[in-house]
Amino acid sequence: MxxxxxxxxxxxxxxxxxxxxxxxxxxxxxxxxxxxxxxxxxxxxxxxxxxxxxxxxxxxxxxxxxxxxxxxxxxxxxxxxxxxxxxxxxxxxxxxxxxxxxxxxxxxxxxxxxxxxxxxxxxxxxxxxxxxxxxxxxxxxxxxxxxxxxxxxxxxxxxxxxxxxxxxxxxxxxxxxxxFDKQPINASQRISTLFLELLERQFPLDDTHQRVNLRTASDFAGQLNIHVNHLNRAVKEITQKTTSQLIAERIVQESKVLLKDSSWNVSEIAYALGFTETTHFNNFFKKHMQRSPLQYRKA
CATH class of the missing domain: 2.60.120 (Jelly Rolls)
Structure with a gap:
């Protein structure tokens, strides 16, 4: 790509x-x-x-x-x-x-x-x-x-x-x-929707100078001006997943696209996805995909 x-x-x-x-x-x-x-x-x-x-x-x-x-x-x-x-x-x-x-x-x-x-x-x-x-x-x-x-x-x-x-x-x-939810939207739904919109707004990554800035539940809670525990409870209630799970899943999804469809090297991908070290990205990717980024790219 x-x-x-x-x-x-x-x-x-x-x-x-x-x-x-x-x-x-x-x-x-x-x-x-x-x-x-x-x-x-x-x-x-x-x-x-x-x-x-x-x-x-x-x-x-x-x-x-x-x-x-x-x-x-x-x-x-x-x-x-x-x-x-x-x-x-x-x-x-x-x-x-x-x-x-x-x-x-x-x-x-x-x-x-x-x-x-x-x-x-x-x-x-x-x-x-x-x-x-x-x-x-x-x-x-x-x-x-x-x-x-x-x-x-x-x-x-x-x-x-x-x-x-x-x-x-x-x-x-x-x-x-x-x-289309015909019932009044409750606080948890509003918070979850805002969280997912903020998460999605960081993608796709088109340029190696771009960087994902919101990486943790605390980052998103700060952006939404709510306590992190409040965010975590709301997201879990609505999506049945933790905030960290959803963030990780979205980063994995974007990393797979970049590895398969871009010419960026692994270090550039790691930087754009907000990892301070390439080894951190390698460990993160291997944990979720059971193979290294380079193995996934070559497959």
Whole structure:
């Protein structure tokens, strides 16, 4: 995986061998495409990378999606939401058809914060299996996008933003009611949510100069301005795991991604993950993975 996220300009060069003039002129960018030329027998290998743009895709056909250290199977068809900070890769060879739209954060400047929605949050749901009826509904939204972007309407990009929100809310409404807590959120839930958001905000690591600063339960408690025992009780109550367990699991997850998909050496990875000595990182990794970082990288 490249240490730098793919830009919209690089996407256009990779997929289309051209870059629209408007990309350099517009404060925000939006475009929509059929998926057909890039799937099935015509599918080309897609790199496992981060992107600096958002993407919403309807993929019709079975497939697999690779996120960090997990693989998600799509049985028949799905709607996916890709966030700039979440690296992923689709297997396109079994997808038959579909659509995708791409846009950057400037496209929604002064029109709302997309990151407040779960589909664009690191721990949120990014993939939604669809029924045939739901595929027809989503396809209709994409067809309106194509019609709008080809029109001469002066405010067409306002309409296109509305259609993006339509896809977003279509997916959010699909989530099981249990996902949305209808009871008043108690103090433990609030504290746990804030802790997990702080933890996730430190990742992914894109640059060797970045460093994880919050490494212990005390670090997080200080940031949240609560006693560490209060934090530990709240997290254990809600997640059934200790604060230290969750921190360690997230650091292990990030270290696996960096070892497999970056060119950083082990010392650089250790530093970025907040370890004062490379040997401390080696011991930590071996404790959780039963092998050294170099053994894991070579496997």
């Amino acid at each position: 490249s240490d730098k996220p793919e830009t919209l300009e690089e996407l256009y060069k990779r997929k289309f061998n051209w870059v629209p003039d408007s990309l350099r002129k517009e404060m925000g960018h939006f475009n929509v495409f059929p998926l057909d030329p890039f799937v099935g027998e015509r599918a080309q290998p897609v790199p496992y990378i981060k992107r600096d743009y958002y993407k919403i895709m309807l993929a019709i056909g079975s497939s697999q999606v690779h996120y960090a250290d997990k693989v998600v199977d799509v049985k028949k068809q799905a709607l996916s939401f890709s966030h700039p900070q979440i690296p992923y890769k689709w297997e396109h060879n079994r997808i038959r058809r579909g659509f995708f739209c791409i846009f950057d954060q400037h496209f929604f400047h002064n029109f709302g914060d997309l990151n407040q929605y779960e589909v664009f949050q690191p721990n949120g749901t990014h993939l939604f299996e669809l029924t045939d009826e739901q595929v027809a509904q989503v396809t209709a939204v994409y067809e309106r996008m194509f019609a709008e972007i080809d029109s001469d309407y002066l405010y067409k990009y306002d309409v296109l933003r509305t259609l993006v929100f339509e896809l977003l809310h279509f997916a959010l409404k699909m989530q099981p009611s249990s996902t």
